[in-house]
Amino acid sequence: MTGYVLLLRGVNLGGGTALSMPDLKTVLTGLGYTGVTTVLRSGNAVFEAERAPEPAVIEAALAAGVGLRTRCLVRTEAQLRAVVDGHPFRDVADNGSRMQVYFLESNPTPAQLAEHDPVALDPDRVRVGDHAIYQWCPDGISTAPALLPLLDRKWKILGTARNWNTTTRLLGLLAQRPTA
Structure with missing residues (x-):
C-alpha cells in the first residue's frame, strides 16, 4: 500500500464549503482507502491505497456523499x-x-x-x-x-x-x- 495526502481546496474557510472531518473520513473509507487520518479542519487527510487515487473520483464522492463541491489534489509521500x-x-x-x-x-x-x-x-x-x-x-x-x-x-x-x-x-x- 502507498501512502497519500489529500488536499481539498477552500474547505471550512467560510461560506458553502463546510465539511466535517468525520464526514471526510467516511467518504474516503467508502472509496476503499485505509488508515484514513484527517488533519485540522481544512480538508487534509492522509491515507493508504493500493493504486493511485483519482482526484475526480474523490471530488464526485464528496459531492454525492456530503453535497460538497470542491477540487482536490493528491500527493504521494515522495512528492510531498x-x-x-x-x-x-x-x-x-x-x-x-x-x-x-x-x-x-x-x-x-x-x-x-x-x-x-x-x-x-x-x-x-x-x-x-x-x-x-x-x-x-x-x-x-x-x-x-x-x-x-x-x-x-x-x-x-x-x-x-x-x-x-x-x-x-x-x-x-x-x-x-x-x-x-
Whole structure:
C-alpha cells in the first residue's frame, strides 16, 4: 500500500464549503482507502491505497456523499517530501505559520511563466518549484500578495495553499505509516 495526502481546496474557510472531518473520513473509507487520518479542519487527510487515487473520483464522492463541491489534489509521500526538500527560504523563514506553499495540479508552461511570473509580485519572497510555489510572508499571509488569483485566472491551474506547519505535519504523518 502507498501512502497519500489529500488536499481539498477552500474547505471550512467560510461560506458553502463546510465539511466535517468525520464526514471526510467516511467518504474516503467508502472509496476503499485505509488508515484514513484527517488533519485540522481544512480538508487534509492522509491515507493508504493500493493504486493511485483519482482526484475526480474523490471530488464526485464528496459531492454525492456530503453535497460538497470542491477540487482536490493528491500527493504521494515522495512528492510531498520533494516539496519540503525544495524549500527555498529555509534560511529566513523562521515561522511556519507565515511560510506558504501553493500546491499545483500541474507546472506552468514557460509561456505562462513569462507572461505572468509570480516572482514578480514579490521578488524576494516568492519562488516557483516543481508543482509548487513557495511564498515567505514575514508580515503575515493576509498582507502578502495573493497568488491563487494568478493561478486561477491567468494560468488556469488548480492550486491550493497550506502553511509550512501543516505541510510538514502531513509529511510526518505519511512517514510514520507502518511499512509493509
